[in-house]
Amino acid sequence: MEHQELYGKIAQRLDTLAKFPKVKEEKPVSALLEENGISRRDFMKWAAGMTAMFSLPATFTPLMAQAAELTDRLPVIWLHMAECTGCSESLLRTDAPTIDNLIFDHISLEYHETIMAAAGWQAEQNLEDAIKKYKGKYILMVEGGIPAGSSEFYLTVGPHGKKGAEHARDAAASAAAIFAIGTCSSFGGVQAANPNPTNAKPLSKITNKPVINVPGCPPSEKNIVGNVLHYILFGTLPALDAYNRPKWAYGIRIHDLCERRGRFDAGEFVQQFGDEGAKKGYCLYKVGCKGPYTFNNCSRERFNQHTSWPVQAGHGCIGCSEPDFWDNMGTFEEPLADKLYSSISADSTADKIGIALLTVTAVGIAAHAAIGAIKKDKQ
Template structure:
């Protein structure tokens, strides 16, 4: 049996197990979709689109659709640590709810400070009860970095005065899987920027369990919901990259799929914001775009119901899905220059002055001609 066939059978068995569990929602997903003007056909189109995004063959779209309808069988605990709540906002702030946001609303959300009505002791009891009643079954999502200095004293939560460090470690111990939502939870984010007085760290650094990192400030709702769908379908983690990010979402550089890539190859660059080149949609590399060093699917999935993303809107990528981006990617509006990033010698803006070789990782070799032609070199800096 080939790999995909085995995975398909695993998914079928997993969904059959979920079907035997009681529903945690009074209203079926299809009714919620219909109330929001989303037809069955549109739902199936979404299922096919999500299947393609997850890098699965199209026959898996039926499993994706079924997993979405059974999402209310999977308990989800969502903790907030040191963060701005932007990741939650990315998921729920939509003028017109789409399938992804409605599916997230359909999940059995046991605890989420931004969305739940409970507060104080009742909220704390709900959290403790969920961890106790669904031990080994619930999916844990964490938003925000975890302060660790002084025993985690820089972040205390709830009426019981527990530290964020304590809450994450306790919840992680009983979780079936753990997802770090956003760059803060994944790698520490801006809270971990130098000098990092609170000792902020990503979730993976404070627990002894595998963690899925969804880098991005914020990550797209598609990446969040897609990861949930994968776990619901298969009950396990997807294929991950070096930084434990799902390969289906973070397997390609922003630069490779950018709509301005053709202008880069042609040596056509914006020289300053608001100039004619900017009006013509030229490449933003000379304005500090970090697309060549950043792995994410922003150009494909975009934000705000697939409306736009920073580069399309006119500002360069700042590399927010990468570890230590706040320190490593600064200044955000200047090219990085020759800088070592995670073992890759990123020489995008000096390639015209060096010998093409392994040091050219990060920029397509076919772009070199425009640099040698004098369209861009070190003197432009």
């Protein structure tokens, strides 16, 4: 589709949405920004960044800003399953709210156990009411792995003793779009790590409706809010990769945009934390960085208003947005290749095809690292 045609289509969609009644009477985004000392100029800079994140031309920036202002037309139900609430925390930090945090405040959260006032019977009633009232119109976001099958009872929520899996299934049945927020909900996460005592499963194994995975431990606030904005802008689900992750966020490898990539190519590696190489910003591959095997936008978008990210702070990526990373990516501070050579034959339950592919990649990377180091020695 031509850019002009796409622009017209989005503008028309936003105009229609603007005529919808607000889900709740909230302050407009402009007032929220002002209260938090954020200028309109900063907001437009943020909108330009989000536009670039979706690979749209800069001329679409005003549409992105308009979409952010319309997030109060969209009811969101957020369910907690078996998890640490780190994904919610990623969004709800209140000490220094970012524009993403504020936009999330603006979204009409109809149900979110961490931040709503109701508890017990009232909370459960609120959930049922919201599902009924916004049937077919709400976005469902689910955080956490879900004990399944004969183990469903390990997660029993609320006064009716309803299982987490039942809550997730019921809410998914009437949702307009469903997002699994975080690695636990997307792939099972730490709950599903070997030996998975509660038979925890990802959301996609609990409902038969399409689920978009937004993994990360936690996912960045940009990736969570970005999905809501994408839905407002396009009204369709985004293009997905093989693991049902939106390509706009997970289509690039951490390694490819890493600021230490030149060091990797030159064979300059940190050999142990605190050594001379660490002080000089050398590549962290040999102290366990899993950036070469991990698809996410952390090296491009960073965290905390683009301030920093793990590799910049001196620790390798641990591969938190990849399926089964607890089992497959550890030991976190050792190169993956070493671990896979010794464990692949012993681990009969692992996804053999995935691991085999990973091993081939790992061998290639280890060889690259070794050749780089030899070249450097010769120099």
